[in-house]
Amino acid sequence: MSKQLLPGYIIRRGSALERSLLLKFMQRTYQDLFPNEDFSHLEQTVKQYFSSDTPLWWVEEEGEQERNNQYPMPHAPFSMPNAHPPIACLWVGNAIDQVHGNRHAHIFILYVVPEHRRRGIGTALMRYVENWAIQRGDRQIGLQVFQSNKPALNLYNQLGYQTQSIWMVKFLSAEKETQG
Template sequence: MNSLPEGYHLRAGKTQDRALLRRFLQELLGELGETPEAPGTIDNLLARVFDARRTPLWWAMRDSAEVGCLWLGRAWDQFSGAQSTYVHLLYVRPEHRRRGIGRFLLDWASEIARTQGDSQLLLQSLPDNTAALGLYAAMGFQTRALFLSKPL
């Protein structure tokens, strides 16, 4: 497994990190030009999904500052029905990218998945997030389905 670059370390998340996780989700959406469709959408997601015990969270740290985030959960593979580890969020702040932090966090997620007996790691990405897609392809991820939506 890759290690974090020198000067960085990993910190386990905790329930009190909800506001920080919210900020990271907002940063990611803003960076991708996406905005939640209604006020409170991120808060509703966190209220329904975030539980530091069942949906573990890790922070890549530089000194005492959070610079990257990995938030995991559980999902079912739509083809096999197998339960798998699912990446809810992988985000590295722009000024810390291209240093191996994202690769480390995905390796960390893979180790957690293996420890849980999972045979795969699942995630979703926006199709125009080319940097992330390049990382995922380099790490062996393959497109298996397209996620489609229709506004109502």
């Protein structure tokens, strides 16, 4: 079942059968940020975390679904039952607040294809997931964003998200240091 997200766009709940499409969207997300990297390892992330407890939503252009129902294609791109792939996705999991111990929603991925950006889809998806989280009793929602992803940082800041912690990394040499 789908409903209107914004004028011209509908949102629908994804299914477990769309694992490969989710993986393609995740790979595309990371490729946008890090074009020279290999993201084949994301398959393991999807395999490990994608379940009925981690909801997935797709955004499609309004009218595409009706056209596709009229003229279904047996071998559509992206292994989808329709000819036009979604233009955005939102995948949510669960996290535990390490300070208070409360379970809360955690956004694994929010991605809008470049051709549909700056039309309010990201904002609408964030409001959608916030309402969903409130309805299930969550008191907060979390996400992780790369520091280099300025458009996403701007969106989250405009929506009132605040930095709660900073994830730090140190890259280690794979070679053992020799003692002399």
